[in-house]
Amino acid sequence: MGFEFLQPVNENVLAFREELSVQALGKKITVHSAEDGIPELEEVKIAFVGILDNRGQGDELRPHVHLNYIRKEFYGLFPGNWHLNMADLGDIHAGESVQDTYFVIKKVTEQLIKQGVIPVFIGGSQDMAYAVYRGYDKLEQMVNYVTVDAKFDFGKENEAMSATSYVTRMIIEEPHNLFNYSNVGYQTYFNPQEEIDLIEKLYFDVYRLGEVCKDITVSEPVFRDADFVGIDMGVVKSGDSGNIVKFMPNGFDGKEICTLARYSGISDKVSSFGVFNHNDTRQESVLVAQVLWYFTEGVNFRSNEFPFGSRENYTKYIVAFDDEDVVFYKSDKTDRWWIDVFSNNIANNKVKIPALLPCSYQDYLAACNNEYPERLWKAQRKNVI
Incomplete structure:
Protein backbone atom coordinates (compact mmCIF):
# COMPACT_ATOMS: atom_id res chain seq x y z
CA MET A 1 0.00 0.00 0.00
CA PHE A 301 30.08 2.40 7.49
CA ARG A 302 27.65 1.74 10.33
CA SER A 303 29.34 -0.09 13.19
CA ASN A 304 26.26 -1.93 14.48
CA GLU A 305 26.69 -0.71 18.05
CA PHE A 306 22.94 -0.20 18.59
CA PRO A 307 21.31 -1.82 20.39
CA PHE A 308 24.07 -2.34 22.90
CA GLY A 309 25.68 -5.75 22.40
CA SER A 310 28.40 -7.47 24.35
CA ARG A 311 29.97 -5.16 26.90
CA GLU A 312 33.31 -6.91 26.45
CA ASN A 313 34.11 -4.47 23.65
CA TYR A 314 33.53 -1.42 25.84
CA THR A 315 35.51 0.24 28.60
CA LYS A 316 33.45 1.11 31.67
CA TYR A 317 34.00 4.36 33.57
CA ILE A 318 32.30 5.21 36.87
CA VAL A 319 32.02 8.82 38.03
CA ALA A 320 30.90 9.24 41.64
CA PHE A 321 28.48 12.00 42.60
CA ASP A 322 27.19 12.65 46.13
CA ASP A 323 24.04 10.55 45.82
CA GLU A 324 24.72 8.26 42.86
CA ASP A 325 27.29 6.85 40.48
CA VAL A 326 27.08 7.77 36.81
CA VAL A 327 28.34 4.98 34.56
CA PHE A 328 29.86 5.70 31.14
CA TYR A 329 30.87 3.26 28.43
CA LYS A 330 33.41 3.91 25.69
CA SER A 331 33.48 1.75 22.57
CA ASP A 332 36.87 0.20 21.85
CA LYS A 333 35.79 0.01 18.20
CA THR A 334 34.73 3.59 17.46
CA ASP A 335 35.71 5.62 20.58
CA ARG A 336 32.07 6.71 20.93
CA TRP A 337 30.59 7.25 24.41
CA TRP A 338 27.32 6.33 26.18
CA ILE A 339 25.76 6.92 29.59
CA ASP A 340 24.25 3.84 31.24
CA VAL A 341 20.66 4.84 31.93
CA PHE A 342 19.76 1.68 33.84
CA SER A 343 22.35 2.46 36.46
CA ASN A 344 20.66 5.80 37.12
CA ASN A 345 17.30 4.57 38.39
CA ILE A 346 15.03 5.74 35.56
CA ALA A 347 14.65 2.49 33.65
CA ASN A 348 11.29 1.57 35.15
CA ASN A 349 9.51 4.86 34.63
CA LYS A 350 6.51 5.25 32.37
CA VAL A 351 8.37 5.90 29.08
CA LYS A 352 10.76 3.23 27.90
CA ILE A 353 14.07 4.73 26.85
CA PRO A 354 17.22 2.96 25.66
CA ALA A 355 19.52 1.36 28.23
CA LEU A 356 22.33 3.52 26.89
CA LEU A 357 22.09 7.20 26.11
CA PRO A 358 24.58 8.46 23.50
CA CYS A 359 26.89 11.15 24.81
CA SER A 360 30.26 12.70 24.04
CA TYR A 361 33.71 12.55 25.57
CA GLN A 362 33.09 16.14 26.68
CA ASP A 363 30.10 14.87 28.73
CA TYR A 364 32.40 12.44 30.51
CA LEU A 365 35.02 15.14 31.19
CA ALA A 366 32.31 17.45 32.55
CA ALA A 367 31.09 14.69 34.87
CA CYS A 368 34.64 14.25 36.13
CA ASN A 369 34.51 17.95 37.01
CA ASN A 370 31.35 17.33 39.05
CA GLU A 371 28.96 18.61 36.36
CA TYR A 372 25.92 16.33 36.12
CA PRO A 373 25.40 15.21 32.46
CA GLU A 374 22.73 17.43 30.90
CA ARG A 375 21.57 14.72 28.48
CA LEU A 376 20.97 12.31 31.35
CA TRP A 377 19.18 14.99 33.38
CA LYS A 378 16.81 15.76 30.47
CA ALA A 379 16.12 12.06 29.94
CA GLN A 380 15.22 11.77 33.62
CA ARG A 381 12.87 14.76 33.41
CA LYS A 382 11.09 13.35 30.35
CA ASN A 383 10.47 10.12 32.21
CA VAL A 384 9.01 11.57 35.36
CA ILE A 385 6.84 14.46 34.12
Whole structure:
Protein backbone atom coordinates (compact mmCIF):
# COMPACT_ATOMS: atom_id res chain seq x y z
CA MET A 1 0.00 0.00 0.00
CA GLY A 2 1.59 3.29 -1.08
CA PHE A 3 4.05 2.09 -3.74
CA GLU A 4 1.32 2.15 -6.39
CA PHE A 5 1.29 5.96 -6.11
CA LEU A 6 4.99 6.28 -6.97
CA GLN A 7 5.76 7.72 -10.40
CA PRO A 8 8.78 6.50 -12.43
CA VAL A 9 12.00 8.48 -12.65
CA ASN A 10 11.91 11.05 -15.46
CA GLU A 11 12.91 9.72 -18.90
CA ASN A 12 15.40 12.55 -19.30
CA VAL A 13 17.22 11.39 -16.16
CA LEU A 14 17.17 7.77 -17.34
CA ALA A 15 18.76 8.81 -20.64
CA PHE A 16 21.44 10.73 -18.71
CA ARG A 17 22.06 7.64 -16.57
CA GLU A 18 22.67 5.49 -19.63
CA GLU A 19 25.58 7.71 -20.67
CA LEU A 20 27.36 7.49 -17.30
CA SER A 21 30.55 5.58 -16.59
CA VAL A 22 29.95 2.08 -15.25
CA GLN A 23 31.68 3.20 -12.04
CA ALA A 24 29.24 6.06 -11.45
CA LEU A 25 26.74 5.94 -8.62
CA GLY A 26 23.79 6.07 -11.03
CA LYS A 27 24.81 2.71 -12.46
CA LYS A 28 24.87 1.17 -8.97
CA ILE A 29 21.29 2.19 -8.15
CA THR A 30 18.27 0.16 -9.26
CA VAL A 31 15.78 2.61 -10.71
CA HIS A 32 11.99 2.71 -11.02
CA SER A 33 11.29 3.18 -14.71
CA ALA A 34 8.11 3.03 -16.76
CA GLU A 35 9.51 0.01 -18.57
CA ASP A 36 10.78 -2.04 -15.62
CA GLY A 37 8.43 -0.93 -12.84
CA ILE A 38 9.29 -0.66 -9.15
CA PRO A 39 12.52 -2.48 -8.21
CA GLU A 40 12.55 -5.50 -5.93
CA LEU A 41 13.50 -4.42 -2.41
CA GLU A 42 14.58 -7.72 -0.88
CA GLU A 43 18.30 -6.85 -0.72
CA VAL A 44 17.92 -3.04 -0.73
CA LYS A 45 19.13 -1.00 2.25
CA ILE A 46 18.39 2.58 1.07
CA ALA A 47 15.48 3.72 -1.10
CA PHE A 48 15.40 7.27 -2.50
CA VAL A 49 11.96 8.82 -2.93
CA GLY A 50 11.26 12.23 -4.45
CA ILE A 51 8.47 14.51 -3.20
CA LEU A 52 7.01 17.02 -5.68
CA ASP A 53 4.82 19.05 -3.34
CA ASN A 54 6.02 22.42 -2.01
CA ARG A 55 2.66 23.80 -0.89
CA GLY A 56 3.75 23.89 2.74
CA GLN A 57 6.10 26.77 1.90
CA GLY A 58 3.11 28.88 0.94
CA ASP A 59 3.59 28.25 -2.77
CA GLU A 60 0.84 27.49 -5.21
CA LEU A 61 1.25 24.10 -6.81
CA ARG A 62 4.02 24.54 -9.37
CA PRO A 63 3.69 22.03 -12.22
CA HIS A 64 7.34 22.49 -13.22
CA VAL A 65 8.73 21.22 -9.90
CA HIS A 66 11.05 18.29 -10.50
CA LEU A 67 14.15 16.69 -9.02
CA ASN A 68 15.99 16.07 -12.29
CA TYR A 69 18.90 18.34 -11.36
CA ILE A 70 19.47 16.54 -8.05
CA ARG A 71 19.24 13.09 -9.61
CA LYS A 72 21.71 13.94 -12.35
CA GLU A 73 24.18 15.42 -9.88
CA PHE A 74 23.80 12.46 -7.51
CA TYR A 75 23.94 9.78 -10.21
CA GLY A 76 27.07 11.37 -11.64
CA LEU A 77 29.04 11.05 -8.39
CA PHE A 78 31.27 8.05 -7.69
CA PRO A 79 30.65 5.77 -4.70
CA GLY A 80 33.26 4.99 -2.11
CA ASN A 81 34.00 1.44 -1.04
CA TRP A 82 30.30 0.75 -0.58
CA HIS A 83 28.64 -2.63 -0.31
CA LEU A 84 24.94 -1.98 0.21
CA ASN A 85 22.21 -2.03 -2.40
CA MET A 86 20.25 1.12 -3.27
CA ALA A 87 17.08 1.87 -5.22
CA ASP A 88 15.46 5.00 -6.59
CA LEU A 89 11.71 4.47 -6.30
CA GLY A 90 10.77 7.58 -8.25
CA ASP A 91 8.49 10.39 -7.11
CA ILE A 92 5.44 11.10 -5.02
CA HIS A 93 3.53 13.67 -7.06
CA ALA A 94 1.41 16.30 -5.37
CA GLY A 95 -2.02 14.98 -4.49
CA GLU A 96 -5.24 16.82 -5.15
CA SER A 97 -4.90 18.13 -1.60
CA VAL A 98 -1.77 18.28 0.54
CA GLN A 99 -3.44 15.72 2.83
CA ASP A 100 -3.36 13.26 -0.07
CA THR A 101 0.39 13.79 -0.37
CA TYR A 102 0.82 13.24 3.38
CA PHE A 103 -1.15 9.98 3.14
CA VAL A 104 1.14 8.54 0.45
CA ILE A 105 4.32 9.58 2.27
CA LYS A 106 3.04 7.98 5.48
CA LYS A 107 2.25 4.70 3.74
CA VAL A 108 5.56 4.59 1.85
CA THR A 109 7.50 5.31 5.06
CA GLU A 110 5.69 2.63 7.02
CA GLN A 111 6.10 -0.01 4.32
CA LEU A 112 9.81 0.65 3.71
CA ILE A 113 10.75 0.65 7.40
CA LYS A 114 8.81 -2.59 7.94
CA GLN A 115 10.90 -4.12 5.14
CA GLY A 116 14.14 -2.96 6.77
CA VAL A 117 14.75 -0.30 4.10
CA ILE A 118 15.80 3.26 4.98
CA PRO A 119 13.61 5.75 3.08
CA VAL A 120 15.49 8.87 1.96
CA PHE A 121 13.06 11.61 0.94
CA ILE A 122 14.23 14.34 -1.41
CA GLY A 123 12.38 17.61 -1.99
CA GLY A 124 9.03 18.88 -0.85
CA SER A 125 8.33 21.48 1.81
CA GLN A 126 9.38 20.54 5.33
CA ASP A 127 5.86 19.85 6.57
CA MET A 128 6.27 16.59 4.64
CA ALA A 129 8.43 15.56 7.62
CA TYR A 130 5.20 15.34 9.61
CA ALA A 131 3.93 12.66 7.21
CA VAL A 132 7.20 10.72 7.55
CA TYR A 133 6.83 10.89 11.34
CA ARG A 134 3.25 9.57 11.09
CA GLY A 135 4.69 6.62 9.15
CA TYR A 136 5.90 5.29 12.52
CA ASP A 137 2.37 5.18 13.97
CA LYS A 138 1.88 1.45 13.47
CA LEU A 139 5.48 0.49 14.25
CA GLU A 140 4.88 0.62 18.01
CA GLN A 141 7.87 2.73 18.96
CA MET A 142 8.60 6.17 20.31
CA VAL A 143 10.33 8.48 17.83
CA ASN A 144 13.31 10.76 18.28
CA TYR A 145 13.13 13.43 15.58
CA VAL A 146 16.19 15.55 14.78
CA THR A 147 15.89 18.53 12.46
CA VAL A 148 18.78 20.56 11.06
CA ASP A 149 17.08 23.92 10.72
CA ALA A 150 17.50 27.62 11.48
CA LYS A 151 13.99 27.67 12.97
CA PHE A 152 12.04 25.47 15.39
CA ASP A 153 8.96 25.44 13.12
CA PHE A 154 6.43 25.72 15.93
CA GLY A 155 3.04 27.23 15.25
CA LYS A 156 -0.12 28.17 17.08
CA GLU A 157 -2.35 25.24 18.05
CA ASN A 158 -5.08 26.10 15.52
CA GLU A 159 -2.71 27.25 12.77
CA ALA A 160 -2.91 25.43 9.44
CA MET A 161 -0.04 23.01 8.94
CA SER A 162 2.89 24.42 6.99
CA ALA A 163 6.65 24.12 6.70
CA THR A 164 6.96 26.61 9.58
CA SER A 165 4.43 25.06 12.00
CA TYR A 166 4.50 21.28 11.51
CA VAL A 167 6.48 20.45 14.70
CA THR A 168 3.56 21.62 16.85
CA ARG A 169 1.41 18.95 15.19
CA MET A 170 4.02 16.32 16.03
CA ILE A 171 3.81 17.30 19.68
CA ILE A 172 0.08 17.73 20.22
CA GLU A 173 -1.62 15.28 17.86
CA GLU A 174 -2.38 11.66 18.69
CA PRO A 175 -0.95 9.12 18.68
CA HIS A 176 1.77 10.68 20.82
CA ASN A 177 4.84 8.91 19.44
CA LEU A 178 7.32 11.77 19.84
CA PHE A 179 9.77 11.06 22.65
CA ASN A 180 12.30 13.74 21.78
CA TYR A 181 12.66 16.64 19.37
CA SER A 182 16.14 18.02 18.71
CA ASN A 183 17.18 21.00 16.64
CA VAL A 184 20.72 21.42 15.33
CA GLY A 185 21.71 24.82 13.97
CA TYR A 186 18.96 27.19 15.08
CA GLN A 187 19.57 30.93 14.81
CA THR A 188 18.18 32.82 17.80
CA TYR A 189 16.88 35.85 15.90
CA PHE A 190 14.57 33.61 13.84
CA ASN A 191 12.84 32.14 16.91
CA PRO A 192 10.54 33.90 19.41
CA GLN A 193 11.69 33.78 23.03
CA GLU A 194 8.42 31.98 23.92
CA GLU A 195 9.45 29.09 21.69
CA ILE A 196 12.92 28.96 23.20
CA ASP A 197 11.31 28.85 26.66
CA LEU A 198 8.97 26.06 25.50
CA ILE A 199 11.95 24.03 24.29
CA GLU A 200 13.46 24.24 27.78
CA LYS A 201 10.16 23.39 29.44
CA LEU A 202 9.77 20.22 27.34
CA TYR A 203 13.44 19.22 27.91
CA PHE A 204 14.18 19.06 24.19
CA ASP A 205 17.76 19.25 22.89
CA VAL A 206 18.68 22.30 20.81
CA TYR A 207 22.04 23.55 19.58
CA ARG A 208 22.69 27.04 18.28
CA LEU A 209 24.43 27.47 14.96
CA GLY A 210 27.50 29.04 16.56
CA GLU A 211 27.81 26.28 19.12
CA VAL A 212 27.85 23.58 16.44
CA CYS A 213 30.18 25.50 14.12
CA LYS A 214 32.64 25.93 16.99
CA ASP A 215 32.78 22.18 17.61
CA ILE A 216 30.61 20.11 15.28
CA THR A 217 31.26 16.91 17.27
CA VAL A 218 28.93 18.14 20.05
CA SER A 219 26.00 17.25 17.79
CA GLU A 220 27.06 13.68 16.99
CA PRO A 221 25.33 12.01 19.99
CA VAL A 222 22.07 13.70 18.99
CA PHE A 223 22.12 11.97 15.60
CA ARG A 224 23.18 8.69 17.18
CA ASP A 225 19.97 8.75 19.21
CA ALA A 226 17.71 9.76 16.29
CA ASP A 227 15.12 7.68 14.45
CA PHE A 228 14.31 10.27 11.81
CA VAL A 229 16.49 13.16 10.60
CA GLY A 230 15.15 16.02 8.47
CA ILE A 231 17.32 18.74 6.92
CA ASP A 232 15.89 22.10 5.88
CA MET A 233 18.19 23.34 3.11
CA GLY A 234 17.52 26.88 4.37
CA VAL A 235 19.93 26.10 7.22
CA VAL A 236 22.85 26.42 4.77
CA LYS A 237 24.19 29.89 4.04
CA SER A 238 23.50 31.03 0.50
CA GLY A 239 27.17 31.47 -0.29
CA ASP A 240 27.54 27.69 -0.04
CA SER A 241 24.10 26.45 -1.13
CA GLY A 242 23.73 28.72 -4.14
CA ASN A 243 20.22 29.56 -2.94
CA ILE A 244 19.71 33.21 -3.80
CA VAL A 245 15.94 32.76 -4.13
CA LYS A 246 15.70 33.20 -0.36
CA PHE A 247 19.01 34.69 0.68
CA MET A 248 20.56 33.37 3.92
CA PRO A 249 23.71 35.27 4.92
CA ASN A 250 24.42 32.94 7.86
CA GLY A 251 24.20 29.20 8.27
CA PHE A 252 26.21 26.03 7.93
CA ASP A 253 28.76 25.80 5.15
CA GLY A 254 28.85 22.96 2.65
CA LYS A 255 31.38 20.90 4.57
CA GLU A 256 29.42 21.20 7.83
CA ILE A 257 26.05 20.15 6.38
CA CYS A 258 27.70 17.14 4.74
CA THR A 259 29.30 16.22 8.08
CA LEU A 260 25.89 16.33 9.77
CA ALA A 261 24.46 14.15 7.00
CA ARG A 262 27.25 11.63 7.57
CA TYR A 263 26.54 11.64 11.32
CA SER A 264 22.93 10.81 10.42
CA GLY A 265 23.94 7.95 8.16
CA ILE A 266 26.50 6.41 10.46
CA SER A 267 23.98 6.29 13.33
CA ASP A 268 22.86 2.69 13.80
CA LYS A 269 19.44 3.94 14.90
CA VAL A 270 18.39 6.31 12.10
CA SER A 271 15.69 4.59 10.04
CA SER A 272 14.52 7.50 7.83
CA PHE A 273 16.09 10.66 6.40
CA GLY A 274 14.84 13.64 4.44
CA VAL A 275 16.18 16.75 2.68
CA PHE A 276 13.39 19.34 2.46
CA ASN A 277 12.78 22.93 1.31
CA HIS A 278 15.04 22.53 -1.72
CA ASN A 279 14.50 25.53 -3.98
CA ASP A 280 14.38 23.53 -7.22
CA THR A 281 17.45 25.15 -8.80
CA ARG A 282 20.47 23.65 -10.53
CA GLN A 283 22.80 25.53 -8.16
CA GLU A 284 21.45 24.09 -4.92
CA SER A 285 21.11 20.63 -6.45
CA VAL A 286 24.89 20.21 -6.41
CA LEU A 287 25.02 20.48 -2.61
CA VAL A 288 21.87 18.37 -2.07
CA ALA A 289 23.47 15.57 -4.10
CA GLN A 290 26.58 15.72 -1.94
CA VAL A 291 24.47 15.68 1.25
CA LEU A 292 22.82 12.49 -0.03
CA TRP A 293 26.24 11.05 -0.87
CA TYR A 294 27.54 11.62 2.68
CA PHE A 295 24.41 10.16 4.26
CA THR A 296 24.77 7.06 2.08
CA GLU A 297 28.46 6.73 2.95
CA GLY A 298 27.55 6.94 6.62
CA VAL A 299 25.05 4.08 6.28
CA ASN A 300 27.74 2.01 4.55
CA PHE A 301 30.08 2.40 7.49
CA ARG A 302 27.65 1.74 10.33
CA SER A 303 29.34 -0.09 13.19
CA ASN A 304 26.26 -1.93 14.48
CA GLU A 305 26.69 -0.71 18.05
CA PHE A 306 22.94 -0.20 18.59
CA PRO A 307 21.31 -1.82 20.39
CA PHE A 308 24.07 -2.34 22.90
CA GLY A 309 25.68 -5.75 22.40
CA SER A 310 28.40 -7.47 24.35
CA ARG A 311 29.97 -5.16 26.90
CA GLU A 312 33.31 -6.91 26.45
CA ASN A 313 34.11 -4.47 23.65
CA TYR A 314 33.53 -1.42 25.84
CA THR A 315 35.51 0.24 28.60
CA LYS A 316 33.45 1.11 31.67
CA TYR A 317 34.00 4.36 33.57
CA ILE A 318 32.30 5.21 36.87
CA VAL A 319 32.02 8.82 38.03
CA ALA A 320 30.90 9.24 41.64
CA PHE A 321 28.48 12.00 42.60
CA ASP A 322 27.19 12.65 46.13
CA ASP A 323 24.04 10.55 45.82
CA GLU A 324 24.72 8.26 42.86
CA ASP A 325 27.29 6.85 40.48
CA VAL A 326 27.08 7.77 36.81
CA VAL A 327 28.34 4.98 34.56
CA PHE A 328 29.86 5.70 31.14
CA TYR A 329 30.87 3.26 28.43
CA LYS A 330 33.41 3.91 25.69
CA SER A 331 33.48 1.75 22.57
CA ASP A 332 36.87 0.20 21.85
CA LYS A 333 35.79 0.01 18.20
CA THR A 334 34.73 3.59 17.46
CA ASP A 335 35.71 5.62 20.58
CA ARG A 336 32.07 6.71 20.93
CA TRP A 337 30.59 7.25 24.41
CA TRP A 338 27.32 6.33 26.18
CA ILE A 339 25.76 6.92 29.59
CA ASP A 340 24.25 3.84 31.24
CA VAL A 341 20.66 4.84 31.93
CA PHE A 342 19.76 1.68 33.84
CA SER A 343 22.35 2.46 36.46
CA ASN A 344 20.66 5.80 37.12
CA ASN A 345 17.30 4.57 38.39
CA ILE A 346 15.03 5.74 35.56
CA ALA A 347 14.65 2.49 33.65
CA ASN A 348 11.29 1.57 35.15
CA ASN A 349 9.51 4.86 34.63
CA LYS A 350 6.51 5.25 32.37
CA VAL A 351 8.37 5.90 29.08
CA LYS A 352 10.76 3.23 27.90
CA ILE A 353 14.07 4.73 26.85
CA PRO A 354 17.22 2.96 25.66
CA ALA A 355 19.52 1.36 28.23
CA LEU A 356 22.33 3.52 26.89
CA LEU A 357 22.09 7.20 26.11
CA PRO A 358 24.58 8.46 23.50
CA CYS A 359 26.89 11.15 24.81
CA SER A 360 30.26 12.70 24.04
CA TYR A 361 33.71 12.55 25.57
CA GLN A 362 33.09 16.14 26.68
CA ASP A 363 30.10 14.87 28.73
CA TYR A 364 32.40 12.44 30.51
CA LEU A 365 35.02 15.14 31.19
CA ALA A 366 32.31 17.45 32.55
CA ALA A 367 31.09 14.69 34.87
CA CYS A 368 34.64 14.25 36.13
CA ASN A 369 34.51 17.95 37.01
CA ASN A 370 31.35 17.33 39.05
CA GLU A 371 28.96 18.61 36.36
CA TYR A 372 25.92 16.33 36.12
CA PRO A 373 25.40 15.21 32.46
CA GLU A 374 22.73 17.43 30.90
CA ARG A 375 21.57 14.72 28.48
CA LEU A 376 20.97 12.31 31.35
CA TRP A 377 19.18 14.99 33.38
CA LYS A 378 16.81 15.76 30.47
CA ALA A 379 16.12 12.06 29.94
CA GLN A 380 15.22 11.77 33.62
CA ARG A 381 12.87 14.76 33.41
CA LYS A 382 11.09 13.35 30.35
CA ASN A 383 10.47 10.12 32.21
CA VAL A 384 9.01 11.57 35.36
CA ILE A 385 6.84 14.46 34.12
